[in-house]
Amino acid sequence: MRLTLEELAAKLEELIQQPDAATSLAALLEEVQPFDLAEALQQLSEEESRRALATLEPGQAAEVMEHLEYYAQYRLLHHMEPADARQIMDHMPADMVADLIGSIHPRQAEQLLKLLPPQDVTTIRTLAEYPENSAGGRMTVDFISVRQSMTAEQVLTHIRKVGAEAETISYIYVVDGAGRLVGVVSLRELIMAAPKDRVSEFLNSSVVSVPASMDQEEVANIVSDYDFVAVPVVAADNRLIGIITVDDVIDVIQEEATEDVYRMGATSVPEETLGMPFLRQVWALAKPRLPWLVGLLFLELGSSFIVTTFSGYVTPTVAALLAVFTVVMAGETGNAATQSLAVVVRGLATGEIKPKDMPRVVLREALVGLVVGLIAGATLMLGGWLWQGNLIFGLAAGLALMANLFVAKVLGGLFPVVIYRLGIDPAVASGPFITTLTDNTSMLIYYSVAAVVLRNFG
Numbered sequence: 001m002r003l004t005l006e007e008l009a010a011k012l013e014e015l016i017q018q019p020d021a022a023t024s025l026a027a028l029l030e031e032v033q034p035f036d037l038a039e040a041l042q043q044l045s046e047e048e049s050r051r052a053l054a055t056l057e058p059g060q061a062a063e064v065m066e067h068l069e070y071y072a073q074y075r076l077l078h079h080m081e082p083a084d085a086r087q088i089m090d091h092m093p094a095d096m097v098a099d100l101i102g103s104i105h106p107r108q109a110e111q112l113l114k115l116l117p118p119q120d121v122t123t124i125r126t127l128a129e130y131p132e133n134s135a136g137g138r139m140t141v142d143f144i145s146v147r148q149s150m151t152a153e154q155v156l157t158h159i160r161k162v163g164a165e166a167e168t169i170s171y172i173y174v175v176d177g178a179g180r181l182v183g184v185v186s187l188r189e190l191i192m193a194a195p196k197d198r199v200s201e202f203l204n205s206s207v208v209s210v211p212a213s214m215d216q217e218e219v220a221n222i223v224s225d226y227d228f229v230a231v232p233v234v235a236a237d238n239r240l241i242g243i244i245t246v247d248d249v250i251d252v253i254q255e256e257a258t259e260d261v262y263r264m265g266a267t268s269v270p271e272e273t274l275g276m277p278f279l280r281q282v283w284a285l286a287k288p289r290l291p292w293l294v295g296l297l298f299l300e301l302g303s304s305f306i307v308t309t310f311s312g313y314v315t316p317t318v319a320a321l322l323a324v325f326t327v328v329m330a331g332e333t334g335n336a337a338t339q340s341l342a343v344v345v346r347g348l349a350t351g352e353i354k355p356k357d358m359p360r361v362v363l364r365e366a367l368v369g370l371v372v373g374l375i376a377g378a379t380l381m382l383g384g385w386l387w388q389g390n391l392i393f394g395l396a397a398g399l400a401l402m403a404n405l406f407v408a409k410v411l412g413g414l415f416p417v418v419i420y421r422l423g424i425d426p427a428v429a430s431g432p433f434i435t436t437l438t439d440n441t442s443m444l445i446y447y448s449v450a451a452v453v454l455r456n457f458g
Contacts, residue, residue, distance in 0.1 A: 003032070005036075005039055005040060005043065006043070008032060008037070008039075008040040009040040009041075009043035009044060011028065012025075012037075012040050012044060012048075013044060013048060015028060015052075016048060016051050021051075021055045022055050025052065026056070026057065026060070029056065029060055034060070034064045034066070034067060035067045037064050038064045038065075038066075039067070041053070041064065042068070042072070046075060046076070046079070049076060050079055050080050053065070053076060053080070053084075053088065054080055054081065054084040058088050058090065058091045059091045061088045061091070062088050062089075062092040065077075065088060065092060065096075066093075066096060070099065070100050070103035070104060071103075071104065073100050074104045074108055074112065077112060077115075078108070078111060078112070082115055085112075085115055086115045086116070089112070089115060089116060090116070090120075093140045093142055093167055094120070094123050094124060094127060094140055094141050094142060095127060095138065095140035095141070095242075095248070096140075097116075097120075098124045098127035098128045098137075099132075099137075100112070101113065101128055102128045102132060102137075123141055127139070127141070127242075133215060133216045133217075134213055134215060135210045135211065135212050135213070135214040135215075135216065136213065136233060136241075137216070138219065138248050138252065139233040139241070139242030139243060139244050140167045140242055140244070140245070141242050142165055142166050142167045143166055143167060143168070143173060143230075143232075143240075143242065143243040144158070144159060144162060144163065144166045144169060144172050145172070145173045145174070145175045145179075145240060146158060146172055146173075146174055146175075146185075146199060147174070147176075147177075147199070148176075148182060148183065148198065148199045148203060149200065150198070150199050151195065151198055151199070152190055152194065152195055152196070152197050152199070153195035153196065155172060155185075155199060156190065167230070167243065167245050168229060168230050168243070168245050169187055170186065170187055170229040170230065171184050171185070171186055171187070171230055171232075171243075172184070172185045172190060173207075173232055173240055174199055174203050175240050178237075178239065179239045179240060180238045180239050180240070181207060181209055181234055181239070182203075182205060182207075183199075183203035183204055183205040183207055184203065184204050184232070185199060185202065185203050185204065186204075189202055189204075190202075207232065208222065208226060208228070208231065209232045209233065209234045209238075210222060210232070210234070210244070211233070211234060211235075211236070212233050212235060212241060212242075217252065217349070219231065219249065219252070220249045220252045220253050221351040223244070223246060223249045224249070224253075225351075228246065229245065230243045230244065230245045230246065231243065231244050293432075296432055296433070299436045299437075299440065300436055300439060300440075302439075302440045302443075303440050303442075303443045306440070306444050306447060307326070307443055307447065310447040310450075322396075322446075322447065324384075324388070325380070325384065325397045325446075326443070326446070328401075329397075329400060329404060329442045329443070329446045330438075330439050330442045330443065332376065332401060332404065332405065332442075333405065333407075333408045333439075333441070333442035334408070334434075334435050334439065334442075336369065336372065336404075336408040336409055336412065336438075337408040337409070337411055337412035337434050337435070337437075337438045338412065338434070338435070339412065340365045340368070340369075340408070340409050340411075340413045341412040341413075341415070341434055343365075343413075344365070344412070344413050344416045344417065344426070347361070348416060348420055348426055349426075358417045358420075358421075361413055361417070362410065362413045362414050362417060364413070365409045365410060365412060365413030365414075366406065366409060366410045366413070368409055369405050369406040369407070369408065369410060370406050370409075372405050372409070373401065373403070373404070373405035373406045373409075376401055376402070376405055377398040377399060377400075377401040377402030378398060379398075380394070380397050380401045381394045381395055381397060381398025381399070382394065382398075384397045384398065392453060392454065396449060396450040396453040396454060397446075397450075399449050399453065400445055400446040400450060403445050403449060404438075404441070404442045404446065407438075407441055407445065408438050408441070408442070411434060411437060411438060411441070412434060415433070415434055415437075
């Protein structure tokens with residue numbers, strides 16, 4: 001039976017008080033996943049969390065640390081006995097340590113780096129030089145590489161020696177004397193080969209690799225498209241410098257999806273404010289939202305200008321009648337545009353929509369707008385007639401909604417495509433801007449259609 005988070009935290013608190021805490025915690029870790037243990041640690045005091053981690057085997061503690069926020073990792077390591085912290089960091093993958101070092105204050109980073117041997121520090125500094133969201137920033141250097149002249153038996157012996165430190169042994173990468181990637185061998189192929197077979201006889205030379213400068217989202221798409229467990233990362237001269245594993249790719253997909261959601265709302269990711277004092281958190285979250293809200297405020301005034309201008313040309317009775325469906329018109333139009341926007345932005349982000357598909361996508365959204373516009377417009381026309389007892393008014397509102405939904409779908413499909421063509425992430429500006437834009441177009445279309453209908457039929 002799986003323990004709840006509270007029960008697991010209570011059990012941890014109890015076990016670390018016992019004389020044989022190491023044995024008890026090791027037994028507990030066989031029953032729970034490192035992720036669950038990391039969640040439970042956050043329910044304990046910092047001192048209790050440090051004692052629990054120091055009691056675990058360094059490899060087990062490193063697995064638990066992987067699931068903690070960077071700031072929490074630093075706090076725990078910094079206040080541990082140096083020997084314990086050194087052992088845990090030694091078992092953490094190099095890319096994880098590099099991410100930790102890059103996410104904390106430089107002074108804090110230097111304190112942790114002093115715990116590591118010089119060769120590890122060099123590796124971590126090299127990894128930290130790559131942009132955080134690039135393949136180089138995501139890769140690990142803990143991989144297995146062999147020469148093509150080796151036999152299958154020699155490779156298996158090599159794996160037994162170094163495999164415990166590798167991120168994955170599913171793929172064994174084949175390099176030449178200069179470290180250039182020439183092929184890959186799966187563990188399955190290696191096991192099935194005869195002991196004396198040379199690697200050159202069964203390697204796959206059509207290996208898919210990514211440059212260190214490639215954006216992490218593109219890497220995620222490649223791993224997803226090819227169903228890889230890992231993908232090799234190469235330098236400009238095709239020298240193998242690291243690998244990105246599927247667990248890192250899952251993290252990338254989650255991060256990118258979260259980032260896109262927040263960007264579509266023109267705001268920042270709350271995780272970026274962790275560790276800040278409360279009032280600084282408030283300002284950090286408010287600061288990126290203010291420019292959008294204040295800037296778009298002036299565009300929103302366009303809707304008020306349209307309504308005010310039109311109201312001067314009709315009687316107060318007609319103006320009051322048209323105001324009945326003003327909110328419906330703006331709301332339905334915004335909803336329709338947001339639907340198309342979400343579909344197109346998501347398609348562009350995942351690679352499902354390619355540049356060559358864009359005209360077809362915009363046309364598809366336009367036709368969808370035509371269909372939903374006809375049905376929703378006819379519904380509003382009937383509802384307006386029955387509610388207000390005025391067929392002409394219902395006709396004006398229905399026709400306006402038809403036109404508005406069509407235009408909204410076109411704008412929702414077209415706007416992110418235009419932004420993408422300009423080399424800008426569509427998620428950055430699409431959400432708030434498209435809402436403001438459709439507010440203006442909906443009022444302009446509504447009152448223009450109403451003016452024509454009422455003038456000719458009213």
